[in-house]
Amino acid sequence: MKENRPDIPKQTSLPMRIFRFYRDGFRSMTIGRRLWLLILIKLFIIFFIFKIFFFPDILHRDYDNDRDRAAAVRSSLLDRR
Amino acid sequence: MNDLMSVVDWSRAQFALTAMYHWLFVPLTLGLSVIVGIMETIYFKTRSEKWLVITKFWMTLFGINFAMGxxxxxxxxxEFGTNWSNYSWFVGDIFGAPLAIEGLLAFFMEATFVAIMFFGWKKVSPGFHLASTWLTALGASISALWxxxxxxxxxxxxxxxxDPAQMRNVMDDFWAVAFSPVAIHKFLHAVFDGWVLAAVFVIGVSAWFLLKNTRRDLALxxxxxxxxxxxxxxxxxxxSGDGSAVDVARVQPMKLAAMEGLYDGGRGQEIVGIGILDPSKERTDDKDPYLFKIAIPYGLSFLATHDINGFVPGINDLIEGREITAEGDTVKTVSYAERIARGKLAHEALRAFDRAMTADDEAAMESARADLKVNYPYFGYGYLDSVDEAVPPVGMTFYSFHIMVIFGSYLFLFLILAVYAVYRRPGWWNSRLLLWISILSVAVVWICSQAGWVTAEVGRQPWIIEGLMPTxxxxxxxxxxxxxxxFWMFAVVFTCLLAAEAVIMIRFIGKESRTTDIDDGQPVDNNEY
Structure with a gap:
């Protein structure tokens, strides 16, 4: 029976072991490299293009405080038909 | 008005597109994580290398799907902040709190345990790895809960x-929000739907291997x-669907009536199994709503009330505020005309509150607040000009509900057949007919799952918040x-990304179909991640 044993020496500090765990994991990826590339492209599009240029939070962009935002929503909801 | 309607329609279309796109991946993540967990548990118990290969194969597909979603x-x-700012302000922390919990849980649980799932083979003990796999499955479900x-x-x-001063609904009972019966049934229904979807996906991919006459052991x-x-x-x-049906009958009876195309209800109400609606039917005419139907007697009454003689109101009954008690007495509840009138009173009270706040008149504010509170349950009805505006699109709700039920019934029979065949008639898995049925069922299960959401979301129109705010x-x-x-940017960019990721998944399945099953004792060194 094959026994899986941890490869990382126990005497290394915990943060270093965690760092090496992720580093070795990312280095050994095959399909994962392409997937991560696509994930990074997706996150870039979402957060640096969509969010900044196309999906502003309208109330936070147009009003300075919660009182003004509440007044704007109240006015909008009472005028809306 | 026309421009406003266009904004509403395009915003709804964009939200629907994004949500349906998102829901392509979520149920597969929910179900495949459980299937992989079971497979790894079998490996953990048997230490059979075959099960390790099987676990790693499906875990890789889980990873690809996870990345896609x-x-x-x-x-x-x-979209809430940009297209639905009135809504997102109005709901306040009620919506924000669950989503914040979801974000934190998803990040910490999934980022930690998914990493151990994929990077942890030989780095952590088999028991710890198995625990991480199950915790990934648990984390995915808890994310879905919120x-x-x-x-x-x-x-x-x-x-x-x-609170009219904040113009927000302020949460005063977190547990009522988190554990409302509607939330619990919805959560369970969605998670178990994910199990079914993932199971049919696994059977479909396995059938592809069998069709190619490869990886037979893995497939079976x-x-x-x-x-x-x-x-x-x-x-x-x-x-859980039965629980949801009872909830809908109780808290969204208009949705239930639209799901069944039921205009005039009654006791001992039949349920339509298969039917075609008459598109020329108007709410107030005497035409039969159906051009064709096959119905099960007493079915809808039993589904909605767990009593074959229970009263199920139709669209007209609800509009007129007609209800029948358990004793058979016809009583009058709040008609839709009265709801509209009370909704307009609520708007007037809010206007009075606004004027009082501007004048800094505390007494008038308190008086207006009290008036608003009395009629607030009908606040959303104040936007309606006629009772017909409170009726959801009957055709889309009816057909999406029946597609879900018919496809779901088919999938039940298919799964019984698949299990029976694999245990009692393994030779049936040489039949090209069964293999192709299995492959095509993958499309059926996704359509079924999406149809459920279309029923839930179209059936609750015109409300974005039931009774309180129309869309x-x-x-x-x-x-x-x-x-x-x-809308078009999202559609184009994400369809390209979806295509790229689907190619990775299909290539991986294709590559695996060109390898052979291993024998126990043969070392497994491949790491496909």
Missing amino acids: VATGIILEF ILVANAWMQYPVGMEF KSIKVSGWVGLVGMILTLW RAAVSAVSTASVQLT
Whole structure:
């Protein structure tokens, strides 16, 4: 029976072991490299293009405080038909 | 008005597109994580290398799907702030709190345990790895819980009080929000639907291997595990669906009436199994709503009330406020005309509150607040000009519901057949007919799952928050052109990314179909991640 044993020496500090765990994991990826590339492209599009240029939070962009935002929503909801 | 309607329609289309896109991946993540967990548990118990290979294969497909779905849901939150700013302000922390919990849980649980799942082979003990796999499955389901709590609150708003000064619904009972029966049934229904979807996906991919006459051992073992997960998932989906039906009958009876195309209800109401609606039917005419139907006597009464003689109101009964008690007495509840009148009184009270606040008149503010509180349950009806505006699109709700039920019934029979064949008639898995049925069933299960959401969301129209806010009041004052632009940008960019990731998945399955099964004792060194 094959026994899986941890490869990382126990005497290394915990943060270093965690760092090496992720580093070795990312280095050994095959399909994962392409997937991560696509994930990074997706996150870039979402957060640096969509969010900044196309999906502003309208109330936070147009009003300075919660009182003004509440007044704007109240006015909008009472005028809306 | 026309421009406003365009903004509403385009904003709804964009939200629907984003949500349906997101829901392509979520149920597969929910179900495949459980199937992989069971497979790894078998490996852990038997230490058979065959099960290790099987576990790693499906874990890789889980990883590809996980990557495909990552962050697609974030766009929905952006849309709240941009296209639905009235709504997102109005709901306040009721919506924000569950989504914040979901975000934190998803990040910490999934980022940690998914990493151990994929990077942890030989780095952590087998027991710890197995625990991480199960915790990934648990984390995915807990994430789904908070999203569905937020959605359920829109269908059944509880646990809050409206504060006209803040113009927000303020949560005053977190547990009422988190554990409302609508939320619990919705959560269970969605999670078990994920089990069924993933099971049919595994059977479909396994059938592809069998069709190619390769990886026979992997395919048959995978069908055994996923077949059981699918069957159990289907039984639990039916059970939770029954709970949801009772909830809908109680808190959204208009949705139930639209799901069945029921204009005039009654006791001992039949349920339509298969039917075609008459598109020329008007609410107030005497035409038969159906051109064709096959119905089960007493079925709808039993589904909605668990009593074959229970009264199920139709669209007209609800509009007229007609109800029948358990004793058979006809009583009058709040008609829709009265709801509209009381909604307009609520608007007047809010206007009075606004004037009093501007004048800094505390006494007038308190008086207006009290008037508003009395009629607040009908606040959303104040936007309606006629009772017909409170009726959801009957055709779309009816057909999406029946597609879900018919496809779901088919999938139940398919899963029984798959399990029976793999245990008692393994030779049937040489039949090209069964293999092709299995492959095509993958499309059926996705359509079924999406149809369920179409029923839930179209059936609750015109409300974005049941009774409190119609969809048209929820949108921001943005231009139609800007929503159209982001709609097409999202559609094009994410379809390209979806295609790229689907190619990775198909190539991986194709590559695996060109390898052979291993024998026990043969070392497994491949790491496909």
